[in-house]
Amino acid sequence: MKILVIVPAFNEEEGLVKVAEQFHGINDVDVLIINDCSKDATSEVGRKLGFNVIDLPCNLGIGGAVQTGYKYAYDNGYDIAIQVDGDGQHNPAYIKDLIKPIKEGRADLVIGSRYLKKEGFQSTFLRRVGINYFSNLIYLLQKKRITDPTSGFRACNRRVIELFSARYPNDYPEPESIVYLLRNNYKTEEVPVVMNERFGGESSINSFKSIYYMIKVTLAIVIDNMRKIGLT
Structure with missing residues (x-):
């Protein structure tokens, strides 16, 4: 099976x-770096490290960057796509566990959850609240019940x-896409x-953005769910 790892950066x-x-x-x-119009040397470093890199002409945010990876995966005939953050938080040793339910036909989407066994880094307090x-x-x-709906390891x-x-x-596309x-x-x-x-860099979501995204994504999820019952 052709497998692509999408790394938004x-x-x-x-x-x-x-x-x-x-x-x-x-x-x-195959590993593909989606450089979301970074201001640092993300693109150059990615290429020097031997990764394939797509440089976006403007900053699209996490959703646009990840979707670029999915478009690439679809156009190039990949059977499985895996999201991995570019900050070193996600250990590829778990890839075999992520893709096993897909290979066995038991799942269309598999999420890597840090809360099923509650081992390792459990995120910040504000993130845990969200x-x-x-x-x-x-x-x-x-x-x-999805224990880790914001996980970018999928x-x-x-x-x-x-x-x-x-x-x-x-x-903040993960919860909305799950629904x-x-x-x-x-x-x-x-x-x-x-x-x-996080190994380096800075998160694109600060405290203020976290609150904004929670409100925005909640509205998007509720509206999307209303389509199921024919209210929109």
């Missing part, structure tokens, strides 16, 4: 070094690649993973 020149170390010796996947909030919101609307099959290449949320898949009867699973602290 904004000002991640430090983190990409860690990513390269983590992927050293893993030869059965994660718990979206977990409860998704359960309320879809009756499916794998999906060809069906979802095609869908995401055409339709993907812009801001969309669930309401359209795609199979979603979680597997336990251990995540690291």
